[in-house]
Amino acid sequence: MIYWIKIIIFSYNYKKLKIKSILISLDDIKGHSALSLLETYNGINPYLLKLKNEYLKNQKISLTETQSKYIIENHDRQPLFINRIIGITKYLGEELKKLDDLSFEPEKILVEFILAETDKSFHVYGKLKKNQKESKMYWLPKTQVTDDPYFEPISVDVDFEKYNKILSKSGKKLYKHQEEGIKFLLSRKGCVLADDMGLGKTSQSIIAALESGAKKILVVCPSSAKINWEREINVFCDDTVIVEGKKWNHAKFTIINFDILKNFYTLPDGKKRNEGEPQQILRRELSNAGFDLVIIDEAHYLKNNDSIRGKIMVELCTKYNVTKVWLLTGTPVANRPMDFFNLLRIIKSPLAENWKHYAVRYCDGKKFFRTLKNGQKRQIWLTDGASNLDELAAKTKNIILRRLKTDVLDMPDKVITPMYHRLSDSEWLEYEGLWEDYLQKRITEGKKNGNLQKDLVELILLRQFIAEAAIPHTIEMVENAIDMGRKVIIFTSFTNELEALAEYFGKLAVTHNGPMSTTQKQKSVDAFQKNSKVKVFIGNIKSAGVAITLTEATVVVFNSFSWAPGDNEQAEDRAFRIGQKNDVNVYYQLFEDTISTRMWSMLNNKKDIISTIIGDKKMSEEEITVTMTEQLMNKL
Secondary structure: OOOOEEEEEEEEEEOOOOEEEEEEEHHHHHHHHHHHHHHHOOOOHHHHHHHHHHHHOOOOOOOHHHHHHHHHOOOOOOEEEEEEEEEOOOHHHHHHHHOOOOOOOOOOEEEEEEEOOOOOEEEEEEOOOOOOOOOOOEEEEEHHHHHOOOOOOOOOOOOOOHHHHHOOOOOOOOOOOHHHHHHHHHOOOEEEOOOOOOOOHHHHHHHHHHHHOOOOEEEEEHHHHHHHHHHHHHHHOEEEEEOOOOOOOOOEEEEEEEHHHHHHHOOOOOOOOOOOOOOOOOHHHHHOOOOOOOOOEHHHHHHHOOOOOHHHHHHHHHOOOOOOEEOOOOOOOOOHHHHHHHHHHHHHHHHOOOHHHHHHHOOEEEEEEEEEEEEEEEEEEEEEOOOOOHHHEEEEEEEEEOOOOHHHHHHEEEEHEEEEOOHHHHHHHHHHHHHHHHHHHHHHOOOOOOOOHHHHHHHOOOOOOHHHHHHHHHHHHHHHHHHHHEEEEEEEHHHHHHHHHHHHHHHEEEEOOOOHHHHHHHHHHHHHHOOOOEEEEEEHHHHOOOOOOOOOEEEEOOOOOOOOHHHHHHHOOOOOOOOOOOOOEEEEEEEEEHHHHHHHHHHHHHHHHHHHOOOOOOOOOHHHHHHHHHHHHOOO
């Protein structure tokens, strides 16, 4: 599209004043401006020098709008020397092979200079092969570049001996992988420490925080983990405070749980208030405290960018002068690639600058419009999918550190075993009745194809039924384990099953549930770990599945389980972590041809997708596109 402006020209001679108007293209004005800048350019950008030489040689040059814009935006920019090898996608390699008539398909490019940058591309100067005599200019689409060209690791040196001396008093020491993790954190302003559960992420981040020189450190974690954080910090530093309720206090290390963030940072409600009506009180203790380092434990709690806690942490970490943000989580992608987006926003990753691009590129995002009852159309995005996962893993490899226990420790084995059962005839009839009621409800509501996550919620009655049916099997397994001198963890999803199991085992058991206070939860953990008479720990997966250590257990039984694989893996590794000296056996209670076996199949598919994103394994696009809904709903 060409835009025109009217120029009014005044001229005067001795007889009369003449007025006339002409139309001039804005592109012409831009072109003249670009030519002036080109004439006086004295930098080293080879593209601008090429255009300038062409202009000086011919005394004229026809500039496109893109060229004019390039000149205007980059005439005073010095090319950035990075001299770094950058990975590129297979597609870009094929295109560059054709462009330069190469005999091979390049997988990397040596970028000597970044000449310019747009929202979508890098303009670089470099080489595609080792024996290339002269460097050339290339436009590299950002979607086809698998490395961050600006990333430059910082070399750090840490005296680990002084920390080992302190740890040795309690018979502990830093493992090699922990030393590497500490250096990783110190060398990055924003990153994700995604070690397998039980590899000591807490102690790594505490020592890194002390080494970083940070004066004020905010630790955000689940409520059940606050006391544990204070205990671990106090090994090295006494300057700590735990924030409770609505009473604000802060220290060198300030520990707060996700649920009360809103008490100390108010999000504007956007309501218009009449004159004289009291204005919303905006609390700003979190932002006014001046934290220069934020550590977020179990950071996957912030995966929802629409949640209050998610919005608060995005604002706190990006709008204020927080120098460093470290995310700790064994499951950075709890369920799907979109779960990763908000975490990337919090650490200011370039990948999170454009939600739409991320959704389309990595979540197989689809946009459609729904007509509302009032006739208006509403835009809807579906972002539950997964796509280009290898590329996402490559682009985040410099900001995420992921180690598995099997790779870094001489750990005992963790053996996961699904236990299959059959419902009795009477149980089966009751289950079938619940299933048929659910199917009829779907038909009545016109849900022909269903929505996976909504279906999972609506199938809660079926899950509860299976959980109750599993109780006798769990009791039998636990009693056998106790007879063999083992301590056992039982995980549950529903209050009824937890209470039934707790009632059965009585004084042999302790419980860990959401409604309990932080102190009560910690007492349960301590009793299980230290009291030889306490044989069973019964915990809700959400409440007891994170941030606690239960290494006295060698048997873990899931009476019921979560549909999010990350929740189950976190729970499994309460026993399988540093300090565990024995093999850990994990059992999942499943009933043939029921919701439990369908969920089990679906969870394994989700695990494959998540492992691809965080670099644990490769997965083909065909495998990724297997519809999890079909796996779950194959009885429809």
